[in-house]
Amino acid sequence: MYFEEIDGERQLDFVRKFDYIREAGTEGEQKAAASIQEELRSFGLESRLEEFPFEAFEIEEARFFITEPFEKEYVVTGYGKCGSTPEGGVEAPFLYAENGDDISLGYATGKIVMVNGPVRKDLYEKLVKAGAVAYLSISGAPIDEGEDLKPALYSLPSMKETPIQGVCIHHRDAVDLVSRGASRAKLVLKQKLVERISANVAARITGTEKPDEILTLTAHYDSVPAGPGAYDNISGGAIIMELCRYFNAHRPKRTMEFIWFGAEEKGLLGSQEYVRAHASELPSHQFNMNVDLAGQLVGGTVVGVTADPAICQMITYMAHEIGLGMRTSNAIWGSDSNTFAWKGIPAMTLNRDGFGMHTRHDTVDLISSWSLKRSAMLLGYIADRLGNLPTFPFPKEIPAEFMEQLDKYFNR
Ligand SMILES: [Zn+2]
Known part of the structure; x- marks a missing residue:
């Protein structure tokens, strides 16, 4: 050669x-x-x-609100291929479950659960099994500025059943809502599948x-x-x-x-x-x-x-x-x-x-x-x-x- x-x-x-x-x-x-x-x-x-x-998927609407004990909307991105929430979105108590360990998820039933993520198939199935009604995951780093404050765009693989929907939030906002004692949240996700x-x-x-x-x-x-x-x-x-x-x-x-x-x-x-x-x-x-x-x-x-x-x-x-x-x-x-x-x-x-x-x-x-x-x-x-x-x-x-x-x- x-x-x-x-x-x-x-x-x-x-x-x-x-x-x-x-x-x-x-x-x-x-x-x-x-x-x-x-x-x-x-x-x-x-x-x-x-x-x-x-x-492929197209996200039409992705919104996330804390409704108690304060009211605030946060910037989020929608998870692809996990379907859409029912009309009007999902509102429920809020839980931060860190890495989605079994102890933390023991409190997940009926809640909107935040995990560090990203949520792949395994963690998604764990969340569903734990009774979560929706999820959000965290992306980014505390040192981010400007356009890096945009949450990451994630997708699940194509799955037969997607009973719950999720969004992604930036690290800084995750810190904000947990430290302010967020206890109730609302999540709206609308998307469609396209070829x-x-x-x-x-x-x-x-x-x-x-x-x-x-x-x-x-x-x-x-x-x-x-x-x-x-x-x-x-x-x-x-x-x-x-x-x-x-x-x-x-x-x-x-x-x-x-x-x-x-x-x-x-x-x-x-x-x-x-x-x-x-x-x-x-x-x-x-x-x-x-x-x-x-x-x-x-x-x-x-x-x-x-x-x-x-x-x-x-x-x-x-x-x-x-x-x-x-x-x-x-x-x-x-x-x-x-x-x-x-x-x-x-x-x-x-x-x-x-x-x-x-x-x-x-x-x-x-x-x-x-x-x-x-x-x-x-x-x-x-x-x-x-x-x-x-x-x-x-x-x-x-x-x-x-x-x-x-x-x-x-x-x-
Ligand atoms: Zn590569």
Whole structure:
């Protein structure tokens, strides 16, 4: 592999083109998909736009009041996918139940319950079981100012039953209402479910000798609504774009499929759509190399391997060969690699720790060509070896303990 062909500045230029919010199902995401296709075309590679529908929500009204012993309305955001309150809202005694432990929730019956949150499926079910009639959770920090005082926007996963509704309040307001002895509250939430369209972009480089053995290099290109997701994760998109360019010019023996996933931030939807739409081809898949969170200068590189621990040793050995610092973690990973592992395909995510994920601070200002180049060299080296070795060096197996964890992860 000729590292001088891996260009950090070119990757940084690519990242700069995506300095806007790319929430799944919005114009921003569509525009980004078109830009990725255009970049691929610029070096002669045609790609596929694979669209898919998903269920999204629109909040029409989210209000929260303390009604006793004082009257005050607080700014809140509504939780997505938990339904709407009855006409006129829900009014009930108020309880602060901290982290939602069993002792605190022992007092929850018939109350509007505030928890630290965020409320995911597990805590939601606990609140329902404890008899709460509505909930609010807390976001933000006491040092926040200005626009950071806006509560976070959360959603439940799609669930069959959502008997209670919830909103989110900022840390400062949570402190205010508890310290003033709030004892009764009212909550109003109105929302509707809508269908939106997201899309994956995929480009294939067919192997010269073993075209039926497929390696995937993947990264999600959508962002959260809070910020333009330079670190999370158009930097990952830039790294696989650089490698796509390289391998298009230096064809590997095995087939490489490069995929930019949409709607990762909505719950790994793009990758799940990909394995569904390409189910008949999955027996040919050997390994998934995913990138999620990349490009910041200050940080350390971790390769999360969801597969046999021997693959950690193999990747560590390769990193030694080229002298690039990293460590491995043999675990399931909260990104699109999980989707492949759950289908029995060994998978990894290249990850760099950094600052500001899922906030408005996640901008190109913190992205460095130095870091992009090094990550692309490391991933490119692994992909080059696996793409060209005469025989594939590890079996297609996922340890049973990871399969159990993945079952739980995808059914949460
Ligand atoms: Zn991400």
